[in-house]
Amino acid sequence: MKVLVLGAGQLARMMSLAGAPLNIEVFAYDVGTGNVVHPLTQQVMLKGLNTAITYSDVITAEFEHIPHEILDICEQSGKFLPTTDAIKAGGDRRLEKALLDSAGVANAKYHLINSRDDLTAAIDTVGLPMVLKSALGGYDGKGQWRLKQREDADRIWPEMAEFMAQTDNQAIVAEEFVPFDREVSLVGARGKNGDIAVYPLAENTHTDGVLSLSVALTGNEALQNQAEAMFRSLAESMDYVGVLAIEFFDVGGKLLVNEIAPRVHNSGHWTQQGAETCQFENHLRAVAGMPLGSTALLRPTAMINILGEDRLPTDLLSHPQCHIHWYGKEKRPGRKMGHINVCADTQEQLDSSLATIASYLDPAAFPALKR
Numbered sequence: 001m002k003v004l005v006l007g008a009g010q011l012a013r014m015m016s017l018a019g020a021p022l023n024i025e026v027f028a029y030d031v032g033t034g035n036v037v038h039p040l041t042q043q044v045m046l047k048g049l050n051t052a053i054t055y056s057d058v059i060t061a062e063f064e065h066i067p068h069e070i071l072d073i074c075e076q077s078g079k080f081l082p083t084t085d086a087i088k089a090g091g092d093r094r095l096e097k098a099l100l101d102s103a104g105v106a107n108a109k110y111h112l113i114n115s116r117d118d119l120t121a122a123i124d125t126v127g128l129p130m131v132l133k134s135a136l137g138g139y140d141g142k143g144q145w146r147l148k149q150r151e152d153a154d155r156i157w158p159e160m161a162e163f164m165a166q167t168d169n170q171a172i173v174a175e176e177f178v179p180f181d182r183e184v185s186l187v188g189a190r191g192k193n194g195d196i197a198v199y200p201l202a203e204n205t206h207t208d209g210v211l212s213l214s215v216a217l218t219g220n221e222a223l224q225n226q227a228e229a230m231f232r233s234l235a236e237s238m239d240y241v242g243v244l245a246i247e248f249f250d251v252g253g254k255l256l257v258n259e260i261a262p263r264v265h266n267s268g269h270w271t272q273q274g275a276e277t278c279q280f281e282n283h284l285r286a287v288a289g290m291p292l293g294s295t296a297l298l299r300p301t302a303m304i305n306i307l308g309e310d311r312l313p314t315d316l317l318s319h320p321q322c323h324i325h326w327y328g329k330e331k332r333p334g335r336k337m338g339h340i341n342v343c344a345d346t347q348e349q350l351d352s353s354l355a356t357i358a359s360y361l362d363p364a365a366f367p368a369l370k371r
């Protein structure tokens with residue numbers, strides 16, 4: 001079984017590692033260079049997208065900001081999963097909001113902005129404070145503004161207008177500011193036969209809009225059931241096949257969807273050591289038409305993102321339940337370079353292990369860890 005992944009980053013790399021034991025060969029199309037590469041070595045394997053499409057049995061994606069021309073070519077081959085519409089919705093907040101509404105899934109109140117008049121209308125309908133998000137190209141908190149007072153609208157409008165003018169078909173989605181208690185996410189898979197298997201929710205901490213810590217949650221049955229029902233509605237409404245991640249705001253025990261990722265997700269990396277089958281294997285199983293693997297939690301687990309660092313104290317590996325995953329990337333400030341999965345036998349032990357691991361690490365580089 002040969003799976004072509006659009007995108008050649010760490011997610012394709014981890015799919016490749018997870019696919020090998022099942023004899024699933026993963027190769028990656030680097031959308032930037034147009035090369036088809038091996039996801040681990042980045043060595044060029046094939047020339048051109050069309051050759052790769054012919055060579056593959058299934059095509060999938062590891063990110064959503066993919067030119068529509070490329071998605072359309074893949075769609076025509078009849079090999080693309082989950083669906084190219086799902087990928088397009090993941091890359092355009094307008095389509096994403098429409099999808100959430102049509103699936104009847106609760107999300108933050110919003111208004112679309114294309115002009116200064118729309119901004120006034122947004123203030124009237126959504127209310128203040130509000131979060132303004134670019135429709136295209138927004139991820140990890142990029143392309144976002146906060147508006148607290150009506151008087152500030154004239155001040156931020158020129159910046160928003162200039163931002164929109166830089167990209168074709170750009171717009172801004174104004175969203176009510178949600179006073180959430182915490183952020184959680186659900187990662188799950190839907191198979192070709194419609195079977196669904198979801199992982200336990202993870203509680204996520206973001207630093208400057210970027211995920212820094214995810215902890216698998218245990219014992220939250222009501223919240224888990226709520227998230228699972230929303231997952232089911234969304235996945236079934238799209239006839240989705242593969243892993244889908246949903247990010248939520250938890251507001252007093254009621255979940256509101258923040259955004260979706262039609263792919264394996266950073267907040268699901270803990271599944272590599274903490275679940276019976278990891279999200280990468282389950283995505284491959286789903287798109288290959290195999291039965292889904294169990295998503296059961298094996299033990300309390302957390303994931304710490306390594307951002308902008310290419311070295312960690314080697315002593316860290318002497319910790320018996322600490323697993324480091326590097327992505328083999330060149331160091332750049334803030335770049336996702338790898339992650340650390342930390343497991344424990346009990347929740348209390350996980351907290352104490354996280355504190356021990358934090359003591360080895362630079363607080364400036366790992367601010368989400370309690371010390």
Ligand code: AMP
Pocket residue numbers: 108131133138139140141142175176177178179180183206209258259
């Ligand atoms: P996003 O790129 O949409 O995930 O936004 C990045 C981060 O901004 C989220 O993880 C939240 O912490 C925060 N955020 C986004 N939208 C809202 C909102 N409507 N209300 C409050 N905080 C938000």
